[in-house]
Amino acid sequence: MNELFRRLLMLPPQASSVARDVDTLHFALISVSVLGWLGVLSASIWFVVRGRRTGENGAPRGLRKFPSWLEPAVIGALLSGFVGVWLIGHAQYVHIQTPPRESLDVYVVAKQWMWSFAYEDGTASQHDLFVPARRPVRLLITSRDVVHSFFVPAFRIKQDAVPGRMTVAWFRATQPGSYPLLCTEYCGLSHSRMRGRVIALEPAHFEGWRRRFIDRDRPELSAISAGVGRARGATDDLASQGERVASERGCTRCHTIDGTPHLGPSWAGLYRSQVALQDGRRITADDAYLTRSMMDPLHELRVGFQAIMPSYLGELSAAETGALVAFIHSLERAPSAPRRAPLPYPSTTPVVVPAQRAPGKPGDSASPQLEVETIPTPATERP
Amino acid sequence: MATPVSHPVNEPESASGRALRWAFLALLVLTGLSWAGAHAPLGHLHGLFALGVAAIKALVVAFVFMELRHAGFVPRFIALLTLLFIGLMCTGIVADALWR
């Protein structure tokens, strides 16, 4: 019954501990609504059919007297029905909003147009949130620029990411799998591309992922988790300062750092590369060119881009400019094409994630390889 | 037979000159009181006191200067409704700010 309704209403799989309950209320409410709807409609049609018959003769039979109890009865029934729905819905809402005590904390930072995640121990990831299955995970969500919203349809949870505030959500994935993560609060140009995944691993695999990440990528930790981890004494070299400047000043709204095409040229692999200008020249994107482009962007415009960037003359301090150049420098060896395959979305069936499972056919993006080795490393590689 | 006339409206009794002068005096006294209250050691009651006095002053202005005491039901109702909605809005926002 549950499965029939779920498929009929095209709901995603019920992959969190709360999904089943929420759906049950959903099914009940929709059924009652449709019944009530049909009731009202058939009553109207019945009255019309009868009214047509008498109506032709020209005389309405007039309002027949109502039983006096009908009005209060209808109002009372509606009221108690609605309040009943509210009671259940509210109880569930309180449950959804109250994280259990022993949950794993993950700091979620949204920005235009990506998600980044950081764990208490310094592990971090972008786009993909790795969590252990069957264990409650508490999300501490914030945003660096505008309002976003963290939405995992399969978990039936959603929470806004509000700049300047920390909001809280939690979930417990019932089984391992990959679940689409979407941004539901309109946040500008690439709102519909701000997608990620929640990847629930068997607890043992999750531990493995975490240990490997720390062993291999320890040097990276501080920069990635800078957004939330600054207070924890992260190292603050010039390039990571630059990364911060880039997001605070809104550079990353138009310039990507992983090679994805966007409004402005991507910074990945930009440093010291040859670029073609609209006046026909080709020049090297060295420190001087980068600085000039911030201050007078329209003067040396690259081929294939529109003249939309505002001048940052007087907006950026010398230190900020230097930090930005250092950050772009740090992306010198970043690949200049997106390294990630398009997101496998939506996954209507949860992917079972044994690490030893054979990889899918090449190009088969519907069954993502979730081998721990292929976890995308963060795009911010530095020499 | 129905005729297109309106409902008779009484010329509101105008506020007497004496009432106006008394109201003015009361407003001045209340202003002084409000100022004194701001400098008295009232602790966290400061805000309550200042706003309370302000409310009384507003009532004096509304009822005497704006002749609400002679006005009919409708203007009073509008005044009440406006206050109610301001209250609602403040309550809604403060409730969210305090308890989230």
Add this chain to the structure above:
Amino acid sequence: MSVDEGMASQAAPRERSFWTADTSVRSWLLTRDHKRIGILFLVGTSLSLALGGLFALLLRLELLTPDRTIMGPTTYNKLFTQHGVVMVWMFMIPAIPGIFGNFMLPIMIGARDVAFPTLNLASFWVYVLGAVVTLTALAAGGVDTGWTFYVPYSATSLSAVGWTVTGVFILGISTIMSAINFIVTTHTLRVQGLGWMQLPLFVWAIYGTAIIQVVATPVLGLSLLLVGLDHGFKLGIFDPQYGGDPIFYQHLFWFYSHPAVYIMILPGFGVISEVVSSFSHNPPVSYRLIVYSTFGISFVGFLTWGHHMFVSGMSTFDAGIFGLLSMFVAIFSAIKVFAWTMTLRGGAISLTTPLLYFFGFMFLFVFGGMTGVAVASESLDVHWHDTYFVVAHFHFVMVGGTLTAFLAALHYWFPKMTGRRYPERLGIASSSLVVLGFFFTFMPQFLLGNAGMPRRYYSYPEAYQWLNVLSTGGASVLACGLLLTLSYLCVACVRGAPAGDNPWGSRCFEWRVASPPPKHNFTELPDFERGAYAYAEEGGLP
């Protein structure tokens, strides 16, 4: 446009109608006649509807395929913003009050005009000014914030936010002018002996709407002013960089915009009450309940704004309060639906286009309303918030409710306004097209929302394509229906058969004057002592 010839059949010499009393262009543009202002609003809001509808069609075309179809994401974002702005502030809020409120309300209460005719004219021209300024944003590059203007995005967006918020601010002024006029007219210009509880239900609806408008619109004005200052001068009162709280903006915005939903639907309710009573030749069941629920909606509508913010991080306590109050506001609409259905009972029903639109209304609005109860229940809203489910829900209510009521009103009062009849068969055909087209446009969107497709999505996963195609197909049918309506109504304005004063056999007051009404509404005052719904008296139809 000449519409007078059709009425020559009447034997008694009649005063010339308001259409032909003076035919100079100036006498139209600077008219203080409430009926002509109603016609001006009809032209203005219909143009807005056409423009907003065109935007909607373009959006639906873009969504035919998962990625780029006809436009890029920047254009798409600007189009859905303009669609929302145009439809909400330039069509749905001013349409029914501006056209039919202006035209009918004074006649229905036996007044020669509204209380302040000049203010009424000003309200139309302020509307035009606001519309022009709003649309200037298009010339200035468009605005891409969504009609909700959420900060901080709207404050930092590089698009023409300034023009749009200024335009909407000006449209708000026009709304308040009209609203003050309606309130004062209803209070002071009722014909002697016409008590409050004898007013036609449409008057009540316009009156209740006007109250919401004067209370809520200034709050919108202020919030848009603050957004404009933030965008133009970085005075950010909501700017998180300076410690401001973007959520406060949402509170202010929804304090206006939730009641604004009722600003849009209440006049529709009024129309529906009139239509169902006129075509079943029955007095409305529980007149009092309908009136009380109008005021219940007007008031409780102000207490529920928080249900737009269940996932913004508000406390569970607040959410609970707002959730419960939202359930109460649903009760009032349910009462009305009950009353309308029961009004049909035992009636002598004539199945005409307005009544078909009434059924369209019941078919769509009732379902939309029930999904409203669903999204108001907190735990379900967490899943549905900002998905296509919500899009489908408010289109069912706003388009399925307000637009069908608007079309019902247009057909119902067409003979009164022009003195001519529209072709009934075409009316029936187009109403079926509209209702079916609408149903197939938005029904799939409920499912899309269930599946988790967020709103304002330029590109979407391929699995959703078939539902989107269905929706686009429905939208084209809907557009055909509306175009058909437009064309036959235009023809009927000039060529329609003479309608006579009361073609529907209605008892309501406006049908007791000539069609179209003379310039000063009454050559001689009709009998207002026999009630507007006096069907039970004297047996048969007139």
Add this chain to the structure above:
Amino acid sequence: MSRESAALASQAEPSPYAQPETRRAALTLAIWVFLGSETMLFAGLFALYTGYRALYGADFAHAAAFNEEWIGSLNTFVLISSSFFAAWALHAVRAGRRVMALASLCAVIALGLCFLGLKSLEYYDHLSRGIAPGQFYTFTRLPQHGARLFFTLYYFMTGLHALHVIVGLSIMAWLLHRVHRKRTTRERHVELELGALYWHLVDIVWIFLWPLLYLIR
């Protein structure tokens, strides 16, 4: 009935009012509705003030101390007096004392201008110290977020109010003109009633702004 119909038809541009008394009632009702609507414009700012006060209570208290209390208090006195004179002008017109009415209206305008003068003095003082709204805020003694928000709100609230004072003053000047030209008389003075009501509302708003922005620390 027939005579009335004839009267209805004969009037070229009839007023919708059958009796002049109805016009007065309509205008009075309209101004009350308008004032309620106008108050809701301020309501949003009051709500923001309470909301931010709930978040930044201490900062607000510190910041309020940097508003010149004597200017605020003096302005309260000035505005209350002007409100009294507005009421007095109406009283005088009703009693047929035209000269007294003219003098009262002059007093209203003078006091209103005095209010604006003091307000500009305070704005000037604030701006010269770097206390400016939003991004222009450079007052180093109170660097906290709350203080910046307080002063941004201060500018919005007093600015919107000052705008209303300016509108009110224009209305008062117009009324002065009408009384002077004997167009507003003992018999016909509804415009003075409406103008005075508007002016009193401006006063009431300030009565609340004063404690919120100056007194509560």
